[in-house]
Amino acid sequence: MLPTESPGAGAGQARSFDLTSRPWIGVLRCNGSQDELSLRQVFAHAGKLRRIVGELPTQEFALIRLLLAVAHDALDGPGDIEEWAELWADPDCFAPVQAYLEEQRERFDLLHPLTPFLQTAGLRSARDEVFSLNRVVADVPAGEPFFSARMPDVERLTFAEAARWVVHVHAYDTSGIKTGMVGDGRVKGGKVYPFGTGWAGGLGGVFVEGKTLRETLLLNLVAADTERLEFSPDDRPAWRREPCGAGSDGRSATGPRDLYTWQSRRVRLHHDVDGVHGVVLGYGDPLVSRNMHRREPMTPWRRSPAQEKKLGQTPVYLPLEHEPARSAWRGIASLVADRSESGGSTEAASRLRPRILEWIARLVTEGPLPRRSLVRARVVGVTYGTQQSVINEVVDDRLPMPVVLLHREDPTYAQQAIGAAEDADRAVRALGDLAADLARTTGAEQEGPRSAARAEGFDALEHPYHGWLSDMVDEPDPFEHRHVWQRQVRERVGRLGDRLIAAVGDAAWEGRIHTDGKGGTHWLNAGLADVWFRGRLARALGDPGSPGPGSSGGGAAAPAGDGPSGPGPTGLPETDHAATDPEVHV
Template sequence: MSYSLLTEPWIPVRQGSKFQSLGLLQLFQSWDSISDVCAANPPRQIALYRFLIAIVHSAIRGPATPADYKALWKNQQLTDQVCEYLNRWEDRFDLLHPEYPFLQDAKIPKKIKQTPIGKAVYQDANTPIIWFKPNETPWLALPDATQELLRMQSLELGGKKGDSVTAGPGRWTQGRHVFPISSTLQETCLLNLIGYEATDIDRPVWEQSSPYGTGERHPAGYLDWLTYCERRILLKVEGDKATHLRLASGWKPPKECGFTHDQHQAFRISKDKTWNPLPFNPNLIDPKNPRMNPQKQLWDDSEAILHTIENSNQRPRIFDWLDNTRKLKNPQIVRVLGFAHAGGTQSAKAVHWADDFLSVPETILEDPDAWVWVKDAIIIARLFGKIFAGKVFQYAPKPSGSKEAFSRGEQDTIKAQLPSLQAALYSYIGQQFPKLILDLADVEQAEARLQEWQFQLKNYSRELVSLLITALPDYRSKAIAESMFNIAIHKIISEKAREDVA
């Protein structure tokens, strides 16, 4: 029994307006005409991108230098080289191989009980549902099972994974993953390669003789990091369906490995002087930390994702490599995929994922002075977000002879609407930001465009205030609310002006 990932159609792709599934050989033979891989959700998409990057790096064992990298773009034999490599390791890309099933441990202890695959892969009724498989369909088709294997080895949630196994979250379940993309899958793969000097000990999982184990282990290098197996898994397959799996904890990389090896995530240094992926927890509300709000969007993270402003931030290193090799497009389209769990003891609870695109001008990535304009635009956006926070009531004028500006009922009505209005403002900012960043790259018009941005957000904020006022019961409360928000908007603009002077 065999299921060869080289020939069986299991990777979803888009060719223009046509969608289909391909095996690895057909994918690489036609990657110059494939628009992109198109997984069903961001965690699968992240896993597929990194898997294909690992294959190309493994096939060429490089590029070791910028000159090698530039030569790849003109290499007419690259497709043949990748396909020859896959054929050389054909047995290791068989999902059902008796000794080396793809990304599975054939020697997993018999004492580990089988778990229905739906229970192991999808969320149950006691956790927030992001993806869900109904109980009446207790199996996965082999293409889906293969994609889930890729995801589970790096983007799996923590918690109880079977009748007796508890595991921590995967190494890529927090933060955003940044992938420069192009019009073809071939160019996208090349854009995401980095300078890599091969060593004898650094091999992808399918080249290793004993790739599975338990305990903490340092990756041997970048290929090992990309294909590192954090779970020991063995599928049970009946016909063309995977019905159960046996699952146990696998290797665990030390915490600092991400910063050492990863090229596609932004990192931020913590108070204990360790580097961690830029957090992506948009559903966690922390009033003491305005950067952790429930409407957190790409524009608010772009300061660290695209440009290093302070020594405490490290943008994805893929940008530095592309900048040095002059393979950045102008503007460069970037796909930013996010996946996050609740963290701590709640690591089994997925809270959010995102799939965003930005067209980033070369100037923004290369010139610190040009980035200052974008940084100011982000600050202005954050300041306007404060208008729809609870502290806005401090700006409410108190009418003569009245102890309070609003009755308790009126205040409750306003408070109930603030989160929705703030979400609407952040959504509007998210829609406008991609064009804004292109405009601000033109230094000659940047200052005027920034002033226009402030005026734009002021007008939109007033539109939102008008919607809120309609819910208030009388002219008195409407007039006080309008005055309160106008004062808040004025204070926001004044605060930005003081920062500019300073």
């Protein structure tokens, strides 16, 4: 079905594409089928939908934020936890959204001549250039079209596709020098110099997934009276503000509704009756991420000593972005606990968990959400390259999470979950040291084998950790559950070590003279490397049958000298091996 045409429009010129009634949002139904739905349909059938789907995980994150902005604004809340509990109990809780969308329908028209959805009418450069759609479609890597599903360029998009990418470009567009737009006072020599990525591009995005899209939206619908979050009375989404001009109005964000729809770019789609064939794209409203933790709930935060020194103020918090090589389970501490490294109660925390998880903690602690509930923490983000001018990698991971981990007054479960991840990290470090030691027995390069062994170790433990964490829902004793995990880690990592040792050749069993970093020498062979490995694994996890390290609540103590700074110059922990690692001295 083509968009309707206005009588006064030019031949073949599309007039309207109403996002409230036209299908454009990809969804996965609970029966496993996929579909595209309008905004009205998404809210009407949210209880029968599993989740939003997009061309990229980042598109899903941006669309979830858009839906949350609609829900917050349509419901004008929730104001407090009692209002939220009423919504949670009401299967038809999103009914008011239908009237709201009808009221705002004109601002949700993708092709409106004066107020096109999240665009700037009449936007143009001094040369009236119309650019390739590659500028808004993020799955076309710059300079690497052969790795794209669209080769080599995006020549045309359907209106539904274009709408999704308009939402995405405001959230995740790259930085770099952009063409200046007529009417933008920031233009110098026809260009606007870098103002950074889209707002969500600087976040370590986190949201909570429930069993259905309805649950997902409600779980992320933070009440206005939430402690440590600021909701301005003026907080409202982009479509309830005056249409943007070519330049920036220089204002600050007013709260979550504003941030969820922040207009970081100025966009204008060029289209005909068949779809979109070009785009004009420039910078919009820049936004500094510093100390926005009281308004942006969907990211963890870290203190920045460098910014504190530069600005002469403390604390200064910046978003804690995701590391692509580090799975969500390994960074569980940033999700479930605020941390203060000083140990003093007056010192500001060095890390803040996402306020969206602080909200879940409140739901658990104050009662509406049962302690034995299970949700999924979804982490989404991007890493940029070459001065943030290209997207290098997209981060997408899920972590099943018993909500008891977030209980404000009972940190025991969270402490054991964090400690279990630390158990795995120490055990995998021991496995990496074994691989390096085996390489050293033949004089081979060590870092490659060490990295490969560590990657294999974490891969082998990721699925078991997810299962162990999910099982915590029904565990009355988190300490004993932690011991179960330590036994699993010992067994699995031990088997990986056995495989490494079994794969070495005769030269490794014969060994060679090795000089350590302190001037001593000893004979190193595969047998000795095996003994060292077993000793390190025992110190990392405790002896079999013992209560295990860290049973009082925190993580186990690392072997002396084998802390965050890593191994010593020989690749071994800088400890006295005389008691545990027999050596043949030369």
